[in-house]
Amino acid sequence: MSANVSHTPLLRVEGLQVAYGHIEAVKGIDFELREGEITALVGANGAGKSTTLMALSGLVKPRAGRFLFEGQDLGQLKPHERVARGIVQVAEGRAMLTTLTVRENLELGAYSRPGRKAAAGELERIFELFPRLKERLDGYAGNLSGGEQQMLAIGRALMAKPRVLLLDEPSMGLAPIVVQEIFRTLVSINRSGLTILLVEQNVRQALRIASQAYVLETGRIVLQGNGRALLDDPKVQAAYLGG
Numbered sequence: 001m002s003a004n005v006s007h008t009p010l011l012r013v014e015g016l017q018v019a020y021g022h023i024e025a026v027k028g029i030d031f032e033l034r035e036g037e038i039t040a041l042v043g044a045n046g047a048g049k050s051t052t053l054m055a056l057s058g059l060v061k062p063r064a065g066r067f068l069f070e071g072q073d074l075g076q077l078k079p080h081e082r083v084a085r086g087i088v089q090v091a092e093g094r095a096m097l098t099t100l101t102v103r104e105n106l107e108l109g110a111y112s113r114p115g116r117k118a119a120a121g122e123l124e125r126i127f128e129l130f131p132r133l134k135e136r137l138d139g140y141a142g143n144l145s146g147g148e149q150q151m152l153a154i155g156r157a158l159m160a161k162p163r164v165l166l167l168d169e170p171s172m173g174l175a176p177i178v179v180q181e182i183f184r185t186l187v188s189i190n191r192s193g194l195t196i197l198l199v200e201q202n203v204r205q206a207l208r209i210a211s212q213a214y215v216l217e218t219g220r221i222v223l224q225g226n227g228r229a230l231l232d233d234p235k236v237q238a239a240y241l242g243g
């Protein structure tokens with residue numbers, strides 16, 4: 001980033017604190033997403049990554065903090081109202097509606113944004129990204145492989161026409177080759193202009209594709225910077241990359 005260019009963030013979180021009873025899961029964090037970029041939030045199990053995403057989606061109520069989207073505080077909005085603004089979290093791959101077909105799952109994604117119906121053009125775009133979903137369009141989601149279910153989950157979220165796509169560990173439980181494929185697709189979706197917040201325990205893969213990244217440890221951000229630069233950081237290597 002050159003010093004004389006000012007980036008107004010699309011989304012900014014200030015002083016976010018979330019607690020479950022006496023457990024302080026997120027202890028006052030600040031971060032921002034620049035429009036059109038992939039931002040990664042990485043860290044070990046229990047660091048507070050999912051809690052942070054749930055706070056953005058409106059699924060947990062923060063104890064403190066502000067959530068600004070295009071400069072507007074959306075902290076009081078209900079989950080469906082945030083979706084309507086374009087803040088869309090990808091469901092967990094395994095949480096696809098297994099007794100519905102691939103097509104029905106995708107159509108549900110479109111309906112998750114009020115007043116919308118699936119347009120044929122959107123389905124075509126998703127088939128370009130995930131040709132296998134097209135082949136299996138009338139099959140039950142429950143018969144898909146883990147990787148295909150993750151693709152369907154992403155496709156369903158895209159049907160809601162997000163402005164920001166939030167993903168919680170899309171690599172979880174998938175074979176390395178499938179993870180590569182999912183991450184390649186995220187890069188391709190991002191190149192088409194979509195802003196992405198990627199939460200990952202797979203630190204290496206996430207930092208490879210992120211322009212900005214934050215490292216979360218027990219509810220606090222301990223490092224931040226360019227994804228590639230963090231990959232080369234000795235502290236990150238020692239703690240997360242087995243270096």
Ligand SMILES: Nc1ncnc2c1ncn2[C@@H]1O[C@H](COP(=O)(O)OP(=O)(O)O)[C@@H](O)[C@H]1O
Binds near residue numbers: 024025
């Ligand atoms: N529903 C819950 N009730 C109580 N504690 C929780 C709950 N969900 C998460 N936690 C705790 O909050 C902390 C952060 O969890 P989480 O956000 O799931 O981390 P991550 O996604 O990075 O693994 C952990 O200590 C976890 O045990």
Ligand SMILES: [Mg+2]
Binds near residue numbers: 049050051168
């Ligand atoms: Mg988690």
